[in-house]
Amino acid sequence: MKSILIRTFGGKGIGYGHFYRCLSLAKAVKLIDKDIDIIFLINQDLKGLLDNIGFNFIVSNNLKEDSEKINRFGVNLFIFDAYLGDDRYLKTVKEKTKLMLIDDNNDIYDTSIPDIIYNGNIHAEKLGYSSDGNQLQLLGPKFLIMKEEYWNRxxxxxxxxxxxxxxxxxxxxxxxxxxxxxxxxxxxxxxxxxxxxxxxxxxxxxxxxxxxxxxxxxxxxxxxxxxxxxxxxxxxxxxxxxxxxxxxxxxxxxxxxxxxxxxxxxxxxxxxxxxxxxxxxxxxxxxxxxxxxxxxxxxxxxxxxxxLVDGKGAKLVAGRIVEEIYL
CATH class of the missing domain: 3.40.50.2000 (Glycogen Phosphorylase B;)
Structure with missing residues (x-):
C-alpha cells in the first residue's frame, strides 16, 4: 500500500488555512485512489478538527520528530504545508522520500528542493520558480485546492x-x-x-x-x-x-x-x-x-x-501526485 504523510500546522495565531487546504487535498486523493494511506502530522491545536474526520493523525509540535515518522511509516510522499521549516528540513525530508512543498509566495524556502512544488494562487506563475527540469510544478489557479463543497462550480x-x-x-x-x-x-x-x-x-x-x-x-x-x-x-x-x-x-x-x-x-x-x-x-x-x-x-x-477559479483544482492536483507516487 502506498502512503502519504501530510505535515501542517494551525490554530490561534496561525490560522486554519494550511490545514483545510491539506484536508481538501487528502479527500481528493482518496477519491482517486481509496487504497492510499494518508496520515496527518499536526500540532495539538488541530487535534479537535481531525477527530471523526476519517483520517489517521499524529500530534507532534516538533518538526525534528518528522524524520522518525517518515521512517516508521515507509512514506511514499511527504507533503509539507507550513512556514515553520527551513531548507535544511526540506533536504532532510527529501533524502528519505519524495517531497511536495505547498507554497504561497516563493519567499521562505529554496523551492528547487522539493520533487513537487504547488502554488495555486493567481500570482504563482509570476514568482520565478526554477528547478532542474525534473520537478513537477503545479502553479496557478487552475490547480487551486479548494474545500470540497466548492469542487462543483x-x-x-x-x-x-x-x-x-x-x-x-x-x-x-x-x-x-x-x-x-x-x-x-x-x-x-x-x-x-x-x-x-x-x-x-x-x-x-x-x-x-x-x-x-x-x-x-x-x-x-x-x-x-x-x-x-x-x-x-x-x-x-x-x-x-x-x-x-x-x-x-x-x-x-x-x-x-x-x-x-x-x-x-x-x-x-x-x-x-x-x-x-x-x-x-x-x-x-x-x-x-x-x-x-x-x-x-x-x-x-x-x-x-x-x-479565475473553477473548483476543480483539488482533483487535478490529486491526480498528478497520485501519478507521481506510482512512478
Missing amino acids: GTNRNISKNGILITTGGTDEYGISLRILKQLKNLGSKIKVIIGPGYKDDYIKKFEDSVTDNIKLIYKPNSLKDHILSSKIVITAGGSTIYEVLSQKSIPIIFSLADNQDLICNELSNMGVKYLGKYPDINYLLLEGIIKELLDKGVNENNKIYD
Whole structure:
C-alpha cells in the first residue's frame, strides 16, 4: 500500500488555512485512489478538527520528530504545508522520500528542493520558480485546492444575493471584524459576521453587545459557502476565502493581514477589486463609500475575476501526485 504523510500546522495565531487546504487535498486523493494511506502530522491545536474526520493523525509540535515518522511509516510522499521549516528540513525530508512543498509566495524556502512544488494562487506563475527540469510544478489557479463543497462550480440561481458578510477566517487577533462592523452597522444593510473557531470569548462578547436588528452573528460554521452565496458583498482578508467568494460570484472587498496575502491583494486590486489596505493601516473609513457604490452597481457576473477559479483544482492536483507516487 502506498502512503502519504501530510505535515501542517494551525490554530490561534496561525490560522486554519494550511490545514483545510491539506484536508481538501487528502479527500481528493482518496477519491482517486481509496487504497492510499494518508496520515496527518499536526500540532495539538488541530487535534479537535481531525477527530471523526476519517483520517489517521499524529500530534507532534516538533518538526525534528518528522524524520522518525517518515521512517516508521515507509512514506511514499511527504507533503509539507507550513512556514515553520527551513531548507535544511526540506533536504532532510527529501533524502528519505519524495517531497511536495505547498507554497504561497516563493519567499521562505529554496523551492528547487522539493520533487513537487504547488502554488495555486493567481500570482504563482509570476514568482520565478526554477528547478532542474525534473520537478513537477503545479502553479496557478487552475490547480487551486479548494474545500470540497466548492469542487462543483456554479451558483444556485434561485438564491437572492443581499447584504454584507464580514469574515477574517478562523481567528481575528487584531480585532478587524469588530472595527468593520462598527463602521457599517448604521448603514441599514443586513450584515452577517462570521465568528471563527479561534475567536476569544471576551472578543465574542463585544460582538454580542453590538448586535442590532440588521446584524446576525454566525458562530463557528462548518462551511462559509451558503453564507457567501447569499451575500451580495463579502469583506474578507486576501487569503483562501477570497477564492471562495469569487467562486460564488459575490462582490469582494479585501484587506491584507500578512505578507503572504499581499500579492493576492495586489493582483485583485489591479483587476478592480476594492482594497482597504494592509494591517495595521487598513482604511476603515473607505468602507461606507465603497459599500454604497457597490450596492448601487450590483453584481456583474461577467466580470473576468469570476473566471479565475473553477473548483476543480483539488482533483487535478490529486491526480498528478497520485501519478507521481506510482512512478
